[in-house]
Amino acid sequence: MDVAQLKRQLFEYTTLLFHEGFLDEQFTQLQQLQDENNPDFVVEVVSLFFDDSQRLLNELAKALDQQNIDFKKVDAHVHQLKGSSSSIGAQRVQRVCIAFRNYCQDKNVEGCLKCLQQVKQEYSLLKNKLETLFNLEKQILAAGGSAPM
């Protein structure tokens, strides 16, 4: 596949992600920050996000598994997750986090558990999509094209 085709594919895919609400313009901002001084900026930040979110999701599962749920701690974790997701523009994850926080404040166990499921779902979806995106970029780079975006 030649570079132009790959590039077009990448562009379409990215547009789709934006369209479906997985990403918002914060992601675009991040992409703008990538330059020759900082060529892997986006990948680095996103990897950070993945690691951080994984950790947070584990913590959340553990916390909500307790007999007496410490809602403050749960809220703190969700707040962190919300912050991270908004920093990279993960819009859908961020939205679920907001709903999650409301349930935490109401101390609604059912709601929290439901939100946790949702977050996990959204997160894995996003992870897959972003990994696909990065693969495409790598392919373009490998094919000799210039750094996309």
Next chain:
Amino acid sequence: MESCNCVEPQWPADELLMKYQYLSDFFIALAYFSIPLELIYFVKKSAVFPYRWVLVQFGAFIVLCGATHLINLWTFAIHSRTVAYVMTIAKVLTAAVSCITALMLVHIIPDLLSVKTRELFLKNKAAELDREMGLIRTQEETGRHVRMLTHEIRSTLDRHTILKTTLIELGRTLGLEECALWMPTRSGLELQLSYTLRQQQNPVGYTVPIHLPVINRVFSSNRALKISPNSPVARIRPLAGKYIPGEVVAVRVPLLHLSNFQINDWPELSTKRYALMVLMLPSDSARQWHVHELELVEVVADQVAVALSHAAILEESMRARDLLMEQNVALDLARREAETAIRARNDFLAVMNHEMRTPMHAIIALSSLLQETELTPEQRLMVETIMKSSNLLATLINDVLDLSRLEDGSFQLNIATFNLHAVFREVLNLIKPVASVKKLLITLNLAPDLPEYAVGDEKRLMQVILNVVGNAVKFSKEGGISITAFVAKAEYLREARTPEFLPLPSDNHFYLRVQVRDSGSGINPQDIPKLFTKFAHNQSLATRNSGGSGLGLAICKRFVSLMDGHIWIESEGIGKGCTATFIVRLGIPEKLNESKFPVLPRGSSNHVLANFSGLKVLVMDDNGVGRAATKGLLLHLGCDVTTVSSGDELLHAVSQEHKVVLMDICTPGIDSYEVAVQIHRLYSQHHERPLLVAITGSTDKVTKENCMRVGMDGVIQKPVSLDKMRNVLSELLECGHQMSSLARV
């Protein structure tokens, strides 16, 4: 003779005497029988006789007496024993009844007498009441008369009518022979007979001096007093023949003037003027002045006083109103004339403005174009002269138009925040070339407490300073000019030469005082007042060649007044230089506006720094991803970024090298505000402290207020974009730099 049981009368039957006794007894009996009948008849008729029982007794008594006398008729001749018995019984009964009746009467007769007494008493009372009724009716009638009189008096506001009506009505009510009114003359020393009732011809000029004892007596009392008919005031009618003049009464009528009505104290009685009213009862009548008539007179006198004062007040107000109307008309006319004049002038100016400027533009534009072309030196000189002259003319036109707008009051200052120091520097730069040509030394002294920024009309302030300094330069041939500027304190303000200049320093304003001293030709102290008048020109030798329209100072004065200030010039005399001083009021710009952090200094250029290379920035965020994002952003802008993830780390890591500290204040568990306060404490000196910026996701006012409270220099809202960060940083740095320069000065 047979013996019979007949009773023999005592005496022998004498024929004539017997006959008379017989008749008398008969008539007595008749009377005795008819009296009770009459009594019964009349008692039946009257309903009110209380003693019926007595009557019955009386009737019985009389009947029995009659019976006795009747039976007596039979005892004149020989009569049987039965008759004697009957006679005896009758007599006994009669005796009994008469005794009882006598006894009863003893009780009854005093009662009957007292009835009579009461009757008499009641009759007297009735007579008395009748009399009193008569009196009351008279009084009521008098009262009605008074009311009517008052009504008549009050129904008119004409002084003469009031007085005439008073006299007529009084005369009618009281049935007076004569009634007169004496008014005080203008001099106040005499009383003049002004109005009389009966006499048709008013004896003009009939006066009496006011200080007669009888007049004083009347004036000093507010009652109606009886006076002698022979006193001068009462001798109005010519005495014809012998007759007893009727009683005379006099009463004072207070004449109230407007000036008597003070608001705070009631009019003094001693300063009042009085008129005298004299009333005379008809002569040869036995009439006397009754108390109620005197009262009536007093009441009327008071009413007359009030009515007269009303009339006086009305006259006064009518006069004032007429005067005002005249003045109004005159003013209206004047106003319309002035408006026409103003309109004419405005029209003229508007036309001239346009008409004058258009050719001016053409001249200036074309001459400058001409300058660009190839010219011989002579031509160039000529073109330069044309340019200079046309520039001068353009300035003149602008000045005139400015001045007319200033006078109109349609001029408004453009208030904005500006850099005060820069204004002075600019003036200095503009004037330096000219000054150096004349070899004049210019010194500028700005006081250390002079604020860097102020709120006011920058352009006009510069115009004023430039004008003053320009004049100083213009009129100095050698020596130097010194310009000092400082913040005027209260004592300085008071020593400003004009009493009407009362500056009021307040929290948001300060007074800038600028003094320009030159060592030039000076001004004659007598000419100083003319300096600020339009078009007045100081025609001394030195100034004749300097040109100018003479409008400069006049315009300066207007501008300075618009800025709530004052300008004045002092000079010791010709050749001794002169000092121009002005004070204007400027506002102090707020340190922080709510709309956007940080302060936007508009004086200096507002360009955004594109490259922050080498700027040391410290970022605090406990969220790894956020940290990375912010760091990437700042790296892209070329900053040198250090990241920490907690407040303690921040406090450890922060140093003087860091110019900016970015703190994410959404982190729960870390009190970023507290950290900010700590940093402030660490860096007490303003210009060494790094700039604190908060990054927050919330948009509410509380967060902003909290940031302001702890002394943050800026707030950025998430999501942070590249442009946002760039703008905030550049503004912060500009402001920050200048804030530090402020401290240095």
